[in-house]
Amino acid sequence: MKRTRIKAALASDTPVDPIRIQGWVRTRRDAKGFSFLEVNDGSCLKNIQVLIDHADPAAAHLKEIQTGASLEVTGALVPSPGKGQKWEIQARTLTLFGPADPESYPLQKKRHSDEFLRTIAHLRPRTNKYGAMFRIRSECAFFVHRFFRQRGFFYLNSPIITGSDCEGAGELFRVTTLPVFPPRTEPEADVFKDDFFGKEAGLTVSGQLEAELFACALGNVYTFGPTFRAENSNTPRHVAEFWMIEPEMAFADLKDTMDLAEDLVKEMTRYMLEQCPEDLELFARFVDKTLMKTLETVSGTTYERLPYAEAIDILQKSGKAFEFPVAFGSDLKTEHERYLCEIHFKKPVIVYDYPKTIKAFYMRLNDDDTTVAAMDLLVPRVGELVGGSQREERYDVLKRRILENGMDPDDYWWYLDIRRFGTVFHAGFGLGFERYLMMLTGVTNIRDVIPFPRTPKHLEF
Ligand code: 4AD
């Protein structure tokens, strides 16, 4: 007999006999002559109720069947007299795979704090909230590929081990096979001569530079992969390993990236509301009561677009006492970003034309020689969700910017090369997948939207 997933069983139109399900016990309730098990197999939020008659052989192992135990049930799917459920299973056989000791199994039936559940990240997907979270995450990843495929983008696997620091922020994790690291006072070549690659290597902070090379050959490409930053900031918005979606388009300018980012966020949100209503509803009920309203705004309104200078002006005139002062030339902090979209505009906001001094070397210099063609998409709750730009396609300007940023043009010869042969205006952005999931679910700590978060001094699992 084929196994039925509980989601499919619950969606059945007719009684099914026989039926076979497998899963983990969420709760057990005993009554006179009967026991009721709530069983979940991860396929959906809902449990299925299993009814066991104590007079049946199925009741033989009942004593060991406690919360957390894994089992298989065969029996009949019949209409349930209980309220709130259409179907239940009357068990004929019950096979226990693995018991769970009630003294030590940490997920007993009560509400656990997110902090506690982080310490048992190997078990937290068995809770309602985290089961829902990671089903949502999976569905969302699927949508990303669908979105770009429908628009004719090619999926690019950019390398994870790299020698270049795309953002130039010095946040590269080092990759080495050297047992002892030689002092950095020696010439570079000597330091790394016995290392695996014979040169300094690290984990990528962004697939952008490689995506640019491919966009300038295939037209439109995107990457969607893990990204690493040794940023020593313990905020609820940063992890050392996160997933980024990075589209790159040839023959495209800053406005094209704004349009694409807005479309992506809107369509993804609409799709998720359609595909995962039950799982999202859980977050709207227990995590953020305003969630559905936020998601309506994110999926249904036209985003505000304004230059950085205007954003600074609004913030300065707001009369609000920010923790970090605002002035032209300073980077926007989360509190400023959230003020703009939550209080001032009450919707997602795209800020563009940032001062070159606070942005990366590859962004296209504007004619004012002060700002670059950069854009950030800011969303309620999260602040910066997307960072993007039109890229500097002029060889001489790019080389100058590399030097101004204290980088070595020789390290980027290949990046400069595509500006020598058939250079083309092009643009793209990066969307932090975890930041998006925070916005989508109302969860305020990034550690709770990624299966196994990596943060300073935390590397469990
Ligand atoms: O703004 P960032 O640094 O932009 C880039 O990396 C560009 N190379 C992207 C591109 O143009 N192709 O990062 C992009 C996004 C941020 O807006 C944020 O959502 C997310 O990545 N992000 C992080 N998410 C979680 N933890 C971190 N430490 C993050 N750093 C950035």
Ligand code: MG
């Ligand atoms: Mg950024």
